[in-house]
Amino acid sequence: MNFYRLSLYFFAIQLVFSIILLGVLPFNSNIYAMYHTLAISLFMLLTAAMGIYFSWKGQGSRIVADAWLVISIVTAYIAINVSPFFNSPMKPLEIALTSIVTVIWIVDLYLAWRMKLPILKL
């Protein structure tokens, strides 16, 4: 499948996930957990919007840069969110969604590498 089309789908999935995370914000029992989830939701929303634009325009190196950024930040979010401090009923859902996002961008980077796009030279 075309890399740009696939990236577009991936970004669309991320966009949906970020909206779901925004939707579950009121169910957080801890204000710090809520702020943390708000931050990651907005970050995912913004990078998904940027990514959709890059995919639409066929800008491969920018898609790759966006993918690196998402993987980096989302894994940081997961690392902190496993802390008992961020205890929240929505935690399993949040970790599941962000883990899926991490996996799809690792797959996307792999596909970019297979397509000989420079994934280390931005």
Add this chain to the structure above:
Amino acid sequence: MERRRRGRFFFDDYSLEEVPSVERYGLYNLFLTLSASFGAIAVLFAGGVLGGGLNFVDSTIAVLTGGTTVLAIIGALSGAIGAYSGLSTYVGWRFPFGRAGGKILGFALITLTTGIGWFAVESWFFGVVMSEIYPNNPFFSVWAAALWGGALMILSTYIGYRALSFLSYFILPQHVWLVAVGLLLAISLHGGWGAVLTAVPKSHMTLTEAITDTVGLYIAGSLIAPDITRFAKRAKDAVIAWVLHMYVFYPFLILGAVAIVLLTGSVIITEDMLKLGMGVGVLLIIVLGQWIINTVNLYSGSLSFTNAIPIRRDISSIIVGIIGTLLAAYWGYTAGASLAPFESFISLLGSLLPAAGGSVFAEFYIVRRYFDGIKDPYQRFKLEPGKEYSEVNLVGILSFAAGALAGFFVPGIAAINAILVAFFVHIILAYVFKKAHIKYEFGKYVYRGGVVR
């Protein structure tokens, strides 16, 4: 032929020659790689020193008007030289100091200090932190963790700029997020920003002392910026990336640490985060932070080592890295050994670096431009194969000595004094020698194109 050439240069990273335009990177890469190179943990600890003596408003003034602006200017000037010349800092030093002068200064001021000294200290510290997080585990004892941590850092340095890029893409945003969340949480739980603004420091520090500290923390990084910016596609990218990272990350991290100290009296943000139960986050901050900063330390150390002793940079990274790692493991094994005398020694050597920077600025921006009439900045520090260059540049050596003395003896901000004195002495001496037709460049060597085995 192409394959041989690729093999020769793949890990050598153009250590003794100009980085070709096809191997250069864009603004985003430069921004992340430079940001990664300052090491967030060191900045957090430096913020602790400020917070111990100044209130938050004064600290902000010291950091923004003093430290950040001064460092942004120096790093931009330095970074632009790297982008124009495509040469590492130490190969570039062949112009103001001559080849022999550049080799000796590079080896003394960078290989010994950053490459071996600070690499060993950071590796040892990595071992200490690991043993505190996982006590009673032999794999995480100080000497064992220093050994495997050092090996990990040597591996990424062996690969070179590509590995540094990878670390930057993946680790830097993650690192900043982890530290930011930790800082914001710790501040929120200790009374919030209102309490930060009204908090009174425990001791007193003058604004000049604070600016000296903030400048001194990162002056070495600013002056060896060409090690990274030589990979910039355009000088403009190098300058923008430098200034941007100075104004985005540096004040945020240092002022965050100031806030923590003012509220809690403890700068050890990682301890605060551990108390919050953020075990994995803290582990990532320490491991990744140390990994990045030590890769940069060793990368510069290997470049300066290769400049002094012409072997491939990847090989020199192993040599320098093994010496540093063994030192760290030895300190870890002989628990109780004090690092203070060693740290004083490498700090002393490191304090001479700004003087070298002043001479380089004078040579590139004034002497080559106005005295030698080379308008094109790409030609000012250009090494051409088959052409003769000098072994020793007396003007550079004398101006370096004058700058170093000023750094030690003139009151004020030592690093700035050293840079300014070396800068003006270099210009004056070059002008006088040229007007009087006195030869100040001695010895000749023919540049062979940076071929190393």
